[in-house]
Amino acid sequence: MSIFQAYAEVYDLFRDEEELKKDAATVLELAASPRTILDIGCGTATHWKYYPPSVVKLSGVERSPEMIARSEFKNKITCRDLTDLRCYKQMLYVDVVTALFNVMNYVSNFFWWQYLPVTMGQYLVFDVWDYDKIQKEGFSQTVKRAGAWRRTITPLSVKSDRAVLTLDFFNEDTGKSFSETHVMYLYTAEDFFAACKKRFTVVKIKDTDRWKTWYAFRRIT
Numbered sequence: 001m002s003i004f005q006a007y008a009e010v011y012d013l014f015r016d017e018e019e020l021k022k023d024a025a026t027v028l029e030l031a032a033s034p035r036t037i038l039d040i041g042c043g044t045a046t047h048w049k050y051y052p053p054s055v056v057k058l059s060g061v062e063r064s065p066e067m068i069a070r071s072e073f074k075n076k077i078t079c080r081d082l083t084d085l086r087c088y089k090q091m092l093y094v095d096v097v098t099a100l101f102n103v104m105n106y107v108s109n110f111f112w113w114q115y116l117p118v119t120m121g122q123y124l125v126f127d128v129w130d131y132d133k134i135q136k137e138g139f140s141q142t143v144k145r146a147g148a149w150r151r152t153i154t155p156l157s158v159k160s161d162r163a164v165l166t167l168d169f170f171n172e173d174t175g176k177s178f179s180e181t182h183v184m185y186l187y188t189a190e191d192f193f194a195a196c197k198k199r200f201t202v203v204k205i206k207d208t209d210r211w212k213t214w215y216a217f218r219r220i221t
Contacts, residue, residue, distance in 0.1 A: 004043075006178040008066035010169060012046050013146040023127070024050035027098055030204060030216035031123040034095030038117065040082040041103030044071040057094075061087050083112045093119040099126035102212075105184045110195035118219045124200055130213040131188045137211075139163055148173040161186055189215075 004011075024047055028034070035056050039045065042060030044067050051058065060077040062068050068077050080087045082103070097116045104126050118124055139155035150170045157164040163184045170177045192215060193202065200217035207213055 003180055003182060004064040005066050005180075006169070007167070007180055008044070008064060008070050010146065010149050010151075011067065011070070012044055013149060014144060014151060015046065020047040021050045023047060023100055026206070026214060027096065027100075027125055028052075028055075030125045030206065030214060031096035031098075034123070036092075036094040036096075038091065038094045038097045040087075040097060040099050041101075041106070042071075042077060043067045043101065045073045045077060046071070047100065048073055059091070059094075083107060083109070085112060085115050088112075088115050088117050091117045093117045094122070095119060096123040096125055099124075102127065102129060102184070104128045104187065106182070108185055110192075113195055114197050114199050120219055122219055123203070124217040124219070125215070127212050127214050128187060128192075129184070129211045130207070131186055133211050134163075134186060135160075139165075156181070192217075 033054065035054060037051070037055055037058050039048070039058065039060040042062050045060050048058050058073070058076060060073070061080055061082050062077050063079065063081045065079050068074050068079055071077060078087060094117060097118050105128055113124070116124060139158050141155070142153045144151050148171050150172060152168045154166045154168070155163060156166055163186065165182045165184060166179060167182060168177070168179045189205065196217060199219060199221050201220050203216040203218045205213065205215055
């Protein structure tokens, strides 16, 4: 089964509302209260409802049509892979491009950063797994429940630059089940600095008490 095809059905069930609010607030903080946002790899874009009215325009890019179909903002989302440069050629420039919820860990290269429609002096903001914490703590099987659904994440293969994880879903009421395999690329801060290609400069790196680390880059050329 292709990635996020069936997951779209239960994606929002496994998301923490308080965490979504906190993430929206972090974007506003790191991007100096933007008025326009392009969210790449936006999924169902449920977190958009936590941006204040001061954000006057929201748009997104998402490769999963199943995710988009379940979004209340579907008319604002373009269905393409975020590395597809055709996404950005016709787009208006924005105050901040975001990539949230480990989106960058799904991407194998960053050549496309130089084409992002970020206004000069404005921002690229994203969160990503903290490489050092991963190397120290390692992967283990985790189980999470949301209503009747149970999600089990099992590491299949872990290398220095990537992890292959199986996500198994089971509905304890209906017996319905499905499985997806996700390849997650692991990056250091130096990897992201190298990806800037003199187009962006680092503004802030914000650690959390979990695996998540935030990066804010400002466009300089």
